[in-house]
Each structure stands twice: as structure tokens, then as C-alpha cells.
Amino acid sequence: xxxxxxxxxxxxxxxxxxxxxxxxxxxxxxITRICDNFMPQDMDATGIWTEMKFATMNRPDIKNNVIRMExxxxxxxxxxxxxxxxxxxxxxxxxxxxxxxxxxxxxxVVSARTNVSGxxxxxxxHEESKSGIPHLHAIVSRVDEKGNINNDHAIHLRxxxxxxKVARQRGWTTAMHVHETGIPQVSADCMEALRExxxxxxxxxxxxxxxxxxKLFLRKxxxxxxxxxVLQKGSAKYKGSELGKGRNLTASRIRQTWEKLHPGQxxxxxxxxxxxxxxxxxxxxxxxxxxxxxxxxxxxSPVYEDYTAWQPDRLRTExxxxxxxxxxxxxxxxxxxxxxxxxxxxxxxxxxxxNLAAAYFTLVASPYGEVAGGGGGGSQSDxxxxxxxxxxxxxxxxxxxxxxxxxxxxxxxxxxxxx
Numbered sequence: 544x545x546x547x548x549x550x551x552x553x554x555x556x557x558x559x560x561x562x563x564x565x566x567x568x569x570x571x572x573x574i575t576r577i578c579d580n581f582m583p584q585d586m587d588a589t590g591i592w593t594e595m596k597f598a599t600m601n602r603p604d605i606k607n608n609v610i611r612m613e614x615x616x617x618x619x620x621x622x623x624x625x626x627x628x629x630x631x632x633x634x635x636x637x638x639x640x641x642x643x644x645x646x647x648x649x650x651x652v653v654s655a656r657t658n659v660s661g662x663x664x665x666x667x668x669h670e671e672s673k674s675g676i677p678h679l680h681a682i683v684s685r686v687d688e689k690g691n692i693n694n695d696h697a698i699h700l701r702x703x704x705x706x707x708k709v710a711r712q713r714g715w716t717t718a719m720h721v722h723e724t725g726i727p728q729v730s731a732d733c734m735e736a737l738r739e740x741x742x743x744x745x746x747x748x749x750x751x752x753x754x755x756x757x758k759l760f761l762r763k764x765x766x767x768x769x770x771x772x773v774l775q776k777g778s779a780k781y782k783g784s785e786l787g788k789g790r791n792l793t794a795s796r797i798r799q800t801w802e803k804l805h806p807g808q809x810x811x812x813x814x815x816x817x818x819x820x821x822x823x824x825x826x827x828x829x830x831x832x833x834x835x836x837x838x839x840x841x842x843x844s845p846v847y848e849d850y851t852a853w854q855p856d857r858l859r860t861e862x863x864x865x866x867x868x869x870x871x872x873x874x875x876x877x878x879x880x881x882x883x884x885x886x887x888x889x890x891x892x893x894x895x896x897x898n899l900a901a902a903y904f905t906l907v908a909s910p911y912g913e914v915a916g917g918g919g920g921g922s923q924s925d926x927x928x929x930x931x932x933x934x935x936x937x938x939x940x941x942x943x944x945x946x947x948x949x950x951x952x953x954x955x956x957x958x959x960x961x962x
Contacts, residue, residue, distance in 0.1 A: 544616040546706035550607035550695035552882045555592045556858045561680040562588040573670040580664045591665045595684045615678040633666045639705035654696040658687040730786045743801045845929025850905045864902040871905045877940045884944040891954045903943035910946045
């Protein structure tokens with residue numbers, strides 16, 4: 544069994560999705576209400592959200608006012624579960640979640656106990672539309688019924704530990720056990736992929752692993768040097784540092800491991816003379832060009848992501864631009880990023896800034912000119928706008944936020960304006 548938890552600010556969007564009232568939930572018939580705690584029963588998403596807002600109305604300092612949780616037991620463990628069984632699983636998980644007091648290596652408490660069991664919460668059962676795999680979604684108030692805050696420090700670790708404890712109590716196979724037992728097979732697959740490589744390259748390594756069902760994610764530093772990697776197969780993830788024998792599959796040693804498996808090819812590749820690239824002379828820069836500020840132009844073709852359709856881990860959001868209202872499905876992490884970039888507690892014009900940043904992110908607009916099609920193509924300007932292939936979505940969201948700030952400026956609630 545695995546579990547995730549995160550404190551979020553977009554409580555109403557989360558509540559609409561969990562309850563199945565959101566338009567981006569294609570199969571609301573596969574959603575079952577499990578329980579509502581410390582609230583009137585059978586309310587809709589808006590009513591539940593209103594109850595939770597009342598619980599936090601005296602704590603305006605709390606930005607992320609609800610905790611969003613997901614609990615996913617193995618399908619074979621819950622195939623005969625009734626609604627009451629799911630309710631009991633939630634209760635057991637909440638107790639295990641609250642029991643933890645997380646300390647650092649010096650024994651200092653870094654995350655005090657929570658009181659999720661004594662807080663307003665709404666719990667729903669979802670079934671995957673294709674696989675039928677059931678899992679629980681819960682929205683929990685950050686303030687319990689006694690007025691105390693449920694802290695969110697190390698909240699992801701708290702959820703993982705709670706899931707492990709409940710699984711052990713019930714005699715289920717734990718996620719940690721599945722992970723550890725999978726390492727030998729993953730290591731063997733990596734070694735086989737290296738044996739199949741006639742010439743070393745990360746691209747070739749990724750292709751061989753893809754044929755075995757793995758996805759390879761490289762971790763690079765600011766100088767574009769590969770410092771580590773992660774393999775994913777299904778929902779399981781494995782770091783390169785935990786694979787192989789004697790750390791022989793880490794990013795820093797994996798080429799040496801390949802060379803040991805292919806001594807002939809390795810010697811040949813080292814003996815071949817390296818070709819030095821002849822630098823292309825740069826065109827002269829005129830005085831007028833040097834003095835005028837140059838806009839950011841991407842060196843590669845931008846990535847045009849489509850956010851008009853629902854996908855897993857995306858939430859529907861609406862924003863205004865140019866007198867029109869647009870509905871898009873954005874990744875939850877992007878919404879969190881824009882909320883962090885333009886904090887409603889600090890900025891008087893946070894909403895226009897968020898609207899413009901969202902318009903840039905979804906290609907409804909461009910800093911170089913309005914997008915003709917409203918979210919699907921290039922802008923009217925000759926300059927390209929979109930996510931650079933080397934950027935992830937969060938980096939692009941931050942760049943959109945910076946462009947919005949340059950266009951509108953940011954106005955603090957105190958009345959001071961900063962550029």
C-alpha cells in the first residue's frame with residue numbers, strides 16, 4: 544500500500560475533483576462517497592468546502608488550508624471491500640498518520656503530531672476507468688476541531704510511514720517490501736541493457752531499457768553534467784545509486800561498468816582520434832543592435848503542450864485574458880507554483896498576474912504578441928514562445944510568471960510597487 548499527502552491552497556478545485564463534480568472527471572459513476580467527518584452529511588463539494596473555510600477563517604496566516612491525501616492499497620487486498628471496510632481503512636490510516644512525531648538526526652522534533660482524526664474531512668473512493676484499481680481520496684482541513692493547526696512539515700514522509708504501518712498491521716505486502724524485492728531484477732535488466740549496447744551512450748541505454756518497460760530520467764546539475772538517474776516501471780521508481788553491486792550502476796560509474804563488459808569496443812573508442820569542431824565565425828554586431836535590449840529567443844523549437852483536455856494529475860482552472868474566460872487543465876504542481884509566485888496575502892494585483900501567467904503558460908497569449916488561435920499555435924510575432932525542450936513545466940511556469948511581472952509589475956498590499 545502506498546499513500547501521498549500534500550497541503551494545497553486550491554481546496555475547492557481539489558474538492559470538486561474528489562467528489563466527481565469537476566468536469567475533468569470523465570467517470571463520476573466510478574466515485575463513491577465513503578464518509579464526511581465533523582460536518583453535515585451528503586453535502587455537495589461547495590458545501591463541504593464552505594465548512595472547511597469556516598474552520599480556518601480565524602487563521603488567515605494559513606495559505607494551504609487543506610490537506611489532499613491519496614491512499615492506494617493493492618487491488619488483491621481490497622477486492623471484497625464494502626463501504627464500511629473502506630471507512631475503517633481510512634480511520635486506521637488517519638490514526639497511524641496522527642501517531643507520528645518526526646525528529647531529525649539529533650532527536651529534535653521537526654514535525655509534531657497532527658490531529659487528522661479530529662478534523663473535518665471528506666473521503667471518497669475512486670476506481671480507475673481502465674484498470675479498475677480502487678483508491679481513496681481525502682480532503683482534510685488544516686485546522687482541527689479544537690482550533691489547532693495540522694502541521695504539514697515532512698507530510699509526504701508521514702503519509703508513507705502511515706501506509707507502511709497500516710499494511711503491516713493487516714498483513715499486506717508493503718510498498719517498501721515490493722521496492723526492495725524488485726531491486727535485484729531491475730539491476731539485472733540494467734546489466735543486460737549494458738551488454739546489448741555496442742557503443743556507450745545514455746540515449747542507447749535509455750532505448751534498451753525502454754524495450755524492457757522502463758523510463759529513464761536523468762538528473763543534471765547547472766552545468767548540464769549528469770549527476771544521477773531514476774528508472775520508472777509502472778508506479779515503481781528506482782534510483783541508480785541503489786542498483787547493482789558496489790554502486791557499479793551509478794551515473795558516475797556506469798560507463799566504466801559498460802567498458803568492463805565490452806573491453807574491445809572500449810579500447811577502440813578510446814584510441815580513435817577526436818575531431819575538433821571548427822568554430823563558426825559570429826556575424827558582426829552593429830552599434831544599434833548592441834545598444835538595444837534583445838528579447839529572449841529560444842534556440843530550439845518550442846514545445847506546444849495541449850492543456851485543453853483532461854489528463855491524470857491535472858486540475859481544471861479558469862482565468863481571464865483579453866476580456867474572455869478560458870478553461871484549461873493544468874498540472875497541480877503548476878497551479879501551486881503560480882500560487883507561490885503571486886501570493887494573495889502579499890500582492891494586491893495577484894489575480895491579474897496569475898491570469899496573465901496562466902495565459903502565457905497555456906499559449907493563449909505570448910509576451911511577443913497575442914496568439915492567433917487562442918492556445919494552440921504560434922504567436923503573431925516572429926519570435927517564438929513556448930516551453931523550451933530543456934525546460935520542465937515548473938521552469939516554464941516560473942518564466943511565464945517573470946514575464947507577467949515585467950508586463951504588469953507587482954503591487955504590494957501596502958501600496959508600494961516593485962518591478
